[in-house]
Each structure stands twice: as C-alpha cells, then as structure tokens.
Amino acid sequence: MMEGRKFGIVLTFCIMALFWVLLSGMFDAFHLISGLICCSIVTFLSHDLLVKGRSQKQFLKSIRLALYIPWEFWQIVLANIDVAYRVLHPRMPIDPLIIEFETSLRGEFSLVTLANSITLTPGTITILVEPERGKFWVHAIAKEPGDALLVDQTMQKKVADVFMEWER
Amino acid sequence: MVIIHGIVVAFLGAGLFFTFVGSIGLLRFPDFYTRLHATGKCDTLGGGLIILGLLLYHLFQYPGTPLVPAKLLFLVLFVFIANPTATHALMKAAYKTGVKPWCLGERRQ
Numbered sequence: 001m002m003e004g005r006k007f008g009i010v011l012t013f014c015i016m017a018l019f020w021v022l023l024s025g026m027f028d029a030f031h032l033i034s035g036l037i038c039c040s041i042v043t044f045l046s047h048d049l050l051v052k053g054r055s056q057k058q059f060l061k062s063i064r065l066a067l068y069i070p071w072e073f074w075q076i077v078l079a080n081i082d083v084a085y086r087v088l089h090p091r092m093p094i095d096p097l098i099i100e101f102e103t104s105l106r107g108e109f110s111l112v113t114l115a116n117s118i119t120l121t122p123g124t125i126t127i128l129v130e131p132e133r134g135k136f137w138v139h140a141i142a143k144e145p146g147d148a149l150l151v152d153q154t155m156q157k158k159v160a161d162v163f164m165e166w167e168r
Numbered sequence: 169m170v171i172i173h174g175i176v177v178a179f180l181g182a183g184l185f186f187t188f189v190g191s192i193g194l195l196r197f198p199d200f201y202t203r204l205h206a207t208g209k210c211d212t213l214g215g216g217l218i219i220l221g222l223l224l225y226h227l228f229q230y231p232g233t234p235l236v237p238a239k240l241l242f243l244v245l246f247v248f249i250a251n252p253t254a255t256h257a258l259m260k261a262a263y264k265t266g267v268k269p270w271c272l273g274e275r276r277q
Contacts, residue, residue, distance in 0.1 A: 080213040087193035119252035
C-alpha cells in the first residue's frame with residue numbers, strides 16, 4: 001500500500017516537472033525553482049488521480065502498455081483505411097448493429113484502455129461500459145468488425161495481457 | 169532537404185485525405201452513430217498525421233528550437249487519447265437519451 005503510494009507521488013512529480021521544463025523552455029534558477037514549487041503543490045493535491053495506490057506491478061504494466069501502443073497505432077491506420085473504403089464506396093457497405101460482450105477486465109485503467117482501443121480500431125465504437133461485470137456495449141458499423149470482437153477476441157486478450165487481468 | 173520536404177508533403181497530404189474522407193462520411197452516412205464512426209476515426213489519424221508533418225518540417229527547418237517539435241509530439245499524443253474519449257462520450261450521451269441506431273433498409277435520419 002505504502003509502496004504504491006510513494007510510487008504514485010514520485011511518478012506524478014516527475015511527469016509534472018518534465019512538463020514544466022518542456023512547456024517553459026527556461027533553464028534559469030527563478031523558473032526552475034518556481035516550477036519545482038508548483039509541481040510539489042500539484043503532486044500533493046492530485047497524486048492519487050494519476051496513479052491509484054492499490055494495484056501492484058505498476059512498472060511492469062507500464063512497459064507492457066508501451067509495447068502495446070505500436071500495435072494500436074497500426075490498428076488505427078487499418079481503421080482509417082476501412083472507414084475511407086466504406087465512405088468512398090458508391091453503395092456504402094454498412095450494416096450497423098450493437099453487440100454486447102463481457103470481459104475479464106475490472107481495473108479502471110484497463111477498462112479505459114480497452115474502450116479507447118475499441119473506438120480506434122476498425123469499424124467499432126464503445127457505447128457503454130459497466131465496470132462491475134466488465135461488460136461492454138459496442139456499436140459496430142458492419143457484421144465483420146463486430147465478429148472480430150465477439151469471436152476472435154484478440155483485443156480483449158491483448159489488453160488482459162497488458163494489465164495481467166485474466167479470467168479469475 | 170528535398171527528401172524531407174517530400175516526406176512532409178506526404179504526411180500533410182495523407183492527413184488532408186483522411187480528414188476529407190471524414191467530412192464526406194459525415195455527409196454521406198445515415199445516422200448519428202455511423203457519422204461518429206467517420207469523424208471519430210478519421211480526425212484522429214488525419215489530425216495526427218498533419219501535426220507529425222509539421223513536426224518534421226520544424227525539426228529540420230529550424231533545428232535551433234527543439235522544444236517546439238516536443239510540444240507538437242505531446243499534442244499528437246493528447247489528440248490520440250482525447251479523440252476516442254470524446255467520441256465515446258457522444259455515443260454514450262446519444263444512447264442514453266434514446267437516439268435510435270439506423271438499420272439497413274431504413275431511411276436516413
């Protein structure tokens with residue numbers, strides 16, 4: 001508990017300090033010191049917003065998330081080509097439907113990651129998430145993109161791998 | 169320099185293409201949800217590609233100010249997080265207020 005909290009405080013402070021330096025671009029004593037004071041105040045007030053002190057293995061998860069992001073970028077490119085095809089096709093091959101499925105995810109951050117991933121990948125947008133059961137309502141633009149989530153479940157598995165929240 | 173300019177133009181062109189497709193989708197698609205498919209996805213990649221093009225241009229044209237490309241990079245990251253979240257918020261609001269999804273064969277809304 002205490003370890004996680006310390007980690008959250010240090011991480012928030014480092015991110016805030018990095019942002020201060022990046023956005024100000026001034027390296028004289030006055031700006032750096034006032035930056036440090038501001039970062040301390042912000043960290044004191046809101047360190048528990050960025051990192052919840054409860055969950056374990058934060059560092060490992062961050063690395064796994066960093067490895068997941070390139071795959072996600074490739075999915076975004078595919079999604080855009082898919083939408084461009086459907087928009088520019090003369091007969092507009094769309095057949096919207098709403099699908100529901102449950103996942104093994106429970107953590108806030110993992111649910112947000114999956115919801116945003118679904119929105120960015122080909123042909124699907126998250127409508128509702130129910131955190132208690134890990135249930136998702138998803139709007140699919142046609143049948144095939146919906147099947148990718150219902151049958152293959154590649155994305156659910158990948159996000160569950162990242163956050164280590166498999167079936168319990 | 170010519171090669172860099174070519175890459176920058178390619179990035180900007182691709183970004184313009186996707187934002188343009190997004191706008192066409194906004195006009196062509198039949199209902200609220202499908203329109204969000206067009207804008208939510210195309211704006212993310214289109215805007216991201218345009219900013220990446222500007223980033224490359226600045227990086228090689230004005231190497232003396234490296235903080236500007238760094239800021240642009242953060243802009244890209246925030247767009248990629250904020251855009252799907254906003255799309256999802258709009259979807260949820262529409263679903264909760266009872267906007268009916270369009271089905272194949274119906275008239276466009």
